[in-house]
Amino acid sequence: MSMINNLRAAVRPRPRRGGLNGFDPAHESQTPSAVVDCAVYQDGKRNGERCSPREAARRVRAARETAAGSFSWIGLHEPTEAEFEGIAQRFGLHPLAVEDAVHAHQRPKVERYDDVLFAVFKTIRYVEHDQLTPTSEVVETGELMVFVGPDFVITVRHGGHSSLHELRRRLESAGETGDVPGLLAKGPSAVLHAIADQVVDNYLLVADRLQTDVDDIEFDVFANKGGRGADVGRVYQLKREVLEFKRAVSPLLRPMQQLSEPGQRLVDPDIRKYFRDVADHLTRVVEQVHGFDELLNSLLQANLAQVSVAQNEDMRKITSWAAIFAVSTMVTGVYGMNFDYMPELHSRYGYPVVMAAIAVLCIGMYRGFRRNGWL
Numbered sequence: 001m002s003m004i005n006n007l008r009a010a011v012r013p014r015p016r017r018g019g020l021n022g023f024d025p026a027h028e029s030q031t032p033s034a035v036v037d038c039a040v041y042q043d044g045k046r047n048g049e050r051c052s053p054r055e056a057a058r059r060v061r062a063a064r065e066t067a068a069g070s071f072s073w074i075g076l077h078e079p080t081e082a083e084f085e086g087i088a089q090r091f092g093l094h095p096l097a098v099e100d101a102v103h104a105h106q107r108p109k110v111e112r113y114d115d116v117l118f119a120v121f122k123t124i125r126y127v128e129h130d131q132l133t134p135t136s137e138v139v140e141t142g143e144l145m146v147f148v149g150p151d152f153v154i155t156v157r158h159g160g161h162s163s164l165h166e167l168r169r170r171l172e173s174a175g176e177t178g179d180v181p182g183l184l185a186k187g188p189s190a191v192l193h194a195i196a197d198q199v200v201d202n203y204l205l206v207a208d209r210l211q212t213d214v215d216d217i218e219f220d221v222f223a224n225k226g227g228r229g230a231d232v233g234r235v236y237q238l239k240r241e242v243l244e245f246k247r248a249v250s251p252l253l254r255p256m257q258q259l260s261e262p263g264q265r266l267v268d269p270d271i272r273k274y275f276r277d278v279a280d281h282l283t284r285v286v287e288q289v290h291g292f293d294e295l296l297n298s299l300l301q302a303n304l305a306q307v308s309v310a311q312n313e314d315m316r317k318i319t320s321w322a323a324i325f326a327v328s329t330m331v332t333g334v335y336g337m338n339f340d341y342m343p344e345l346h347s348r349y350g351y352p353v354v355m356a357a358i359a360v361l362c363i364g365m366y367r368g369f370r371r372n373g374w375l
Contacts, residue, residue, distance in 0.1 A: 034079035042070035044185030071151040101145040104158040110255035117148040121199045122248030123162035126209045134233030138241035153188045186268040193274045203285040239296040246289045320369040328358045
């Protein structure tokens with residue numbers, strides 16, 4: 001927590017220098033090893049090759065002095081406190097947001113600290129599997145934190161998937177070819193939108209794959225398997241994975257809607273409509289995931305009901321056979337008593353008559369139970 005205490009002292013009392021809205025290029029620090037890429041963008045195009053965060057701050061300050069709009073984008077992967085400390089102080093990041101970014105395991109959200117937006121996204125990857133088992137991992141989660149200031153974007157990624165390299169390359173190529181005119185020229189909020197759009201689009205892909213798993217489980221539950229249904233462990237495991245997916249997407253819906261509303265000073269007005277599209281896609285995912293959750297609840301209840309019905313059928317069969325054998329047991333028990341004066345004890349045809357009567361009674365009971373569905 002020493003870094004957090006230092007950051008509290010650095011962020012609150014220290015005035016910002018150089019007019020860079022949070023940049024402190026005078027702070028000395030080597031480029032952290034956690035930095036995946038760092039570049040400055042001017043008028044929607046990348047300005048130069050990869051540089052250090054300190055060099056990016058210097059370039060942005062120079063661009064501001066010439067009245068040319070520019071911003072820096074620094075990408076990090078699982079930084080430690082020591083690796084992130086210099087960047088946090090240089091860009092004036094709030095210590096609470098810094099703590100969340102370093103330690104991860106945060107709830108999806110969008111918060112504002114003065115003139116910096118801090119967004120937390122849960123990234124989802126569908127885990128391929130040949131057959132769903134009670135121990136199968138269906139979705140793998142990671143985290144992506146985004147700091148957005150007036151002239152900088154800092155992304156912090158946790159987990160081995162959802163790399164931003166292709167997204168950065170695509171945005172840079174679009175700015176050079178003019179396929180998406182002026183998108184990066186809209187500033188850091190355009191990068192935040194592109195990241196949110198990629199995360200939510202990936203949610204859609206994972207939801208479609210989960211639909212297949214849910215359909216397979218539903219088929220197994222209602223398939224003709226002697227009334228036993230599917231393995232309840234498989235249903236429960238899929239429900240756990242869907243719940244993890246639900247925790248990733250549900251809390252993000254309201255923040256995405258807020259970013260599309262007027263009054264967001266750090267979001268370019270032209271970018272708001274794009275956030276509205278992201279919110280619409282996210283709404284679809286949330287509805288799908290809630291549908292999966294409710295359907296799996298119903299499948300668990302249906303499976304439990306099938307098990308109960310199967311147990312009742314077993315008990316009826318056992319009871320039916322016990323009743324059939326009880327007739328012969330009763331008759332033979334009566335004639336097994338050692339009394340001298342009993343009817344038909346000395347009759348020539350007594351034994352075959354009794355055996356025939358037992359057989360007729362047993363056959364009659366068997367046919368009655370079969371007709372009523374007990375056997």
